[in-house]
Amino acid sequence: MAWDPEKYNQFKNIRYQPFFDLMELISGNDLKNGIDIGCGTGEQTSILSKKFDEAKFSGIDPSPEMLAKSKVFESNNLDFKQCSVEDFLASDDRRNWDLIFSNAALQWSDNHETLFPGLIAHLSEHGQLAVQMPVQKENLLNKILMELAQEKPFTDFLHGWKRESPLLSIDAYAQIMFDNGLHKIQIIQKVYPIIADNTEKLFDFISGSSLIPYLEKMSPHEQELFVTAYKNRIQKAFKKFPAVYAFKRLLLYGCKTK
Missing domain, CATH: 1.10.150 (DNA polymerase; domain 1)
Incomplete structure (x- = not known):
């Protein structure tokens, strides 16, 4: 069963608020390139690209249905590719990223004990990791x-x-991030209420x-x-x-x- 962008975006306002909260944690200093893992339709990646307009961004997602919507957001500073996070980590592309961003995607990937160290290893010397998961x-x-x-x-x-669910405890993520050389660590659990009639x-x-x-x-x-x-x-x-x-x-x- 394919992902349906229209159904997913039916609750766009609800799904986007965590994205904006996550984006506010990011510093624009020394940010020259970034990758959005699980970019979906690419709209959020486009928002990132416009906010940090001196950086080049790439968005990856395994869903062709979602990525079909990303064409309208492509620019000189923004491109998209069909790729899973597992394929990204296994690829021969060894470039380092100033920002690795993922909003509501990594909950679909297993083994966070190895996934997160793998992502952190792809950061530049001043790189930032920003992740949101339900x-x-x-x-x-x-x-x-x-x-x-x-x-x-x-x-x-x-x-x-x-x-x-592959999600670990807050303590476990804090330890993984610390052990793999991250500083200024922030881990926030937040309730985003949905009012249903x-x-x-x-x-x-x-x-x-x-x-x-x-x-x-x-x-x-x-x-x-x-x-x-x-x-x-x-x-x-x-x-x-x-x-x-x-x-x-x-x-x-x-x-x-x-």
Whole structure:
């Protein structure tokens, strides 16, 4: 099941606020190049490029559907490439980056104990790392999704598969960043409330991201059963509407400069 840029951007205002908060942590000093890992449609990379207009930026993303929207943002200082973070780290490109940026993408990659040191190793001597990820283990819609996927008949539909969140503890990220030479470390867990008038709005929010890998493993009939059950669980979890969904995100920043 392909990513749908239109569905993902249905909650653009909600999804973009963490991006702006993360961007505010970045210093423009000595910033000559930057890479946006998991750039999606490229719109956020374009905003970065305009703010730090003396730097050249690249955006990478594994989704061709998302990248198809990036063409309108290309410029002399901004280019895009279809590439996963795993391929980026495994490539022969050894250039060092003044900024490695990733907003709501690295939660899709496993083994953060090795992923983050690998990213930090690609920073220049004054490079900055800025990452934002949803705290899926603590977010209610993700909890409901995980519980449902482990119940019959859905666990049979999925052949026992489930998507475990790779996120580590705040302490673990702080230690990794410190051990790999980052300074001025900031790690912030912040709630970005979503106000929903009904179950459909909450379902639509998660269906544009976390739900995708589950549905792509099911037949159309199985998808219909799963979606119906999931919506019922959401309805039970939120006793009244309008409801507030306390969506938690983790913002991480560090730089090589003391």
